[in-house]
Amino acid sequence: MGAVRSALNEYSAHQPLVFFKIDSLLRGNIAATVRAASDQPVVLAPAxxxxxxxxxxxxLHCDGVPLHESRxxxxxxxxxxxxIADVLAPMPCRIMTVDDVRSGELHARLVASIAADRIPVxxxxxxxxxxxxxxxxxEIPDVRLIGSGGLASALGRALAVPGALPAPPMNPEHALLIVVGTADPGAAHxxxxxxxxxxxxxxxDARPPVQVEPRPDEVARLLTALEQGPAMLTLDAPDGVEPACSAELVRLLAATVQRTVEHVSSPTDLVLTxxxxARRVLDGLGIDxxxxxTQVHHGAVHSRTPTGTSVVTRPGSFGDADSLVRIVEHLRPARKRKAEH
Structure with a gap:
């Protein structure tokens, strides 16, 4: 909660609108985020x-199945x-049903909920x-929006600027490292x-017991691969990832990336699924x-760091079978042109 308040203090004084991005599957410290933001009016729309x-x-439903009944x-x-009320408890909330949303009176109902000290969901x-x-x-003064990429896209549509400048060109001299940290079955394809x-x-090696310290041989192999072109770091878990080890495995991935990037001779662009x-890797590299x-495809967002390297972030469960290929071709257009010929 302290980190959220620190970010608010830094940015909100200079920004007319504040948007908080949360996980679309309701993972993470959502209650702490909402609590930190709720010194001003808050509206939550995570769909x-x-x-x-x-x-x-x-x-929340995933393809029509309630989240708690899905995988x-x-x-x-x-x-x-x-x-979602369970996520926010003990903070009081009020559900704005689809009928409320489509009633033509949503603004008034949001204002009434906020006035009653209930967070509109x-x-x-x-x-x-x-x-x-x-x-x-x-239209609500000082409101803070909290939602997933869906609400972020709505915000983007509303604030779209015609004739926006094109993205700056990518530097093909940068190393390119793809880090796949998701346990989603679709990632294998x-x-x-x-x-x-x-x-x-x-x-x-993702077999338990998991050590968080990077293994020198794996770092060396990754460095060798990066010297020859784009390289991908994955979890080697033939029997699947053990949920009890998931936090340690993410830390191991991040530590391996950090140790590797320290020794790469050129700046490193990243793809993080x-x-x-993504959060652990970026924190480990000091990228804040x-x-x-731009968006490579739905959910795959291309961003630039303060030092000029590229980072593409994407939820683990997103994308068609060619998602990673498309992202790499976006960052390295010459590879696509070569493949087409």
Whole structure:
């Protein structure tokens, strides 16, 4: 909570609107984020309809299945919440149903909820619902928006600037490291396609017991792979990732990346899949700010660091089978042109 308040103190005085990005599967310290932000009016809308994540009567659904009945948290140590109210407890909230959202009176109902010291939690089934929520919310003075990438996209649509400048060109002299830290089953096919496209892969031993200290031989193999072109770091877990070891494995991935990047001769661009992996890697490298540039595909966001390197972040469960290939081709267009010829 202290980190959120520190960020608020740094940025909110200079920004007319503050948006907090949370995980679309309700993982992480959402209650602490909301509590830290709630010294001003707060509206919560966590749905991500394009990713199949909708909110119905205050319950998050994944492709129509309530979160707590799905397998979305299979790699987590904790059990998923049944309702969003459970996530926020003991903070009081009020559910804004889809009927409320589409009533034409949403703004008044949000204001009434805030006046009653209840955090509005908005249902959403479509991107149009999120657009409606955004329109009703931004009229509230000093409001703070909290949501997933769905609400962020709605904000982007509302603030879009015609004729925006194109993204600066990528530097092909940078090293390119792809870090796959997700346990999502769909990632296996994505990794195979990237390997088939010629990207070298280094797997770190993910069998328990897990040691967090990087293994010199794995760091050496990753350095060798990076010297020859884009390289991918993955978890080598033939029998699947043990949920009880997931936190240690993320720390091991991040520590291995940090140790490797320290010895790479050129600046390193990164592709990071899985939210916890991305956060750990960026923290380990001392990267505390990202400027979004563009979206490679839904959920895969290309950002620039203060030092000029590229970082693409993507939720572990997102993307078609060619997701990683598309991201690498976006960062290294010459590889795509070569493949086409």
């Amino acid at each position: 991500l309809p394009l990713g199949g994540r909708t909110v119905v009567n205050g319950v 979305a948290w299979q790699a987590e140590r904790a059990t998923p919440p049944v309702t 908005c249902d959403s089934a479509t991107d149009t619902d999120l657009d409606t929520i955004l329109t009703a919310t931004v 994505q990794m195979r396609m990237l390997t088939d496209a010629g990207v070298r892969t280094v797997g770190i 899985g939210g916890e992996t 700010a990202l400027t979004p540039i």
